[in-house]
Amino acid sequence: MSSPSPAGESDPLDVLQREYDDRRRAEEKRGERYMWWYLAYFLFGIHIVAFVMIYAIKHAN
Secondary structure (H helix, E strand, O other), X not given: OOOOOOOOOOOHHHHHHHHXXXXXXXXXXXXXXXXXXXXXXXXXXXXXXXXXXXXXXXXXX
16 A cells, blocks of 8 residues: 655646646637637628629629
């Protein structure tokens, strides 16, 4: 049996798990930010296409 670790030290497995969770959270945040930018560009593009089509229909002979 191993003796419990002193109060100043923590379990290395817990430290690694915490670091992994922090990295994963940061990656999720970055991915979510990219997703919102892609959505914004997509919606902007849809509106540009719609305005061009409306302009083309209004000015057709």
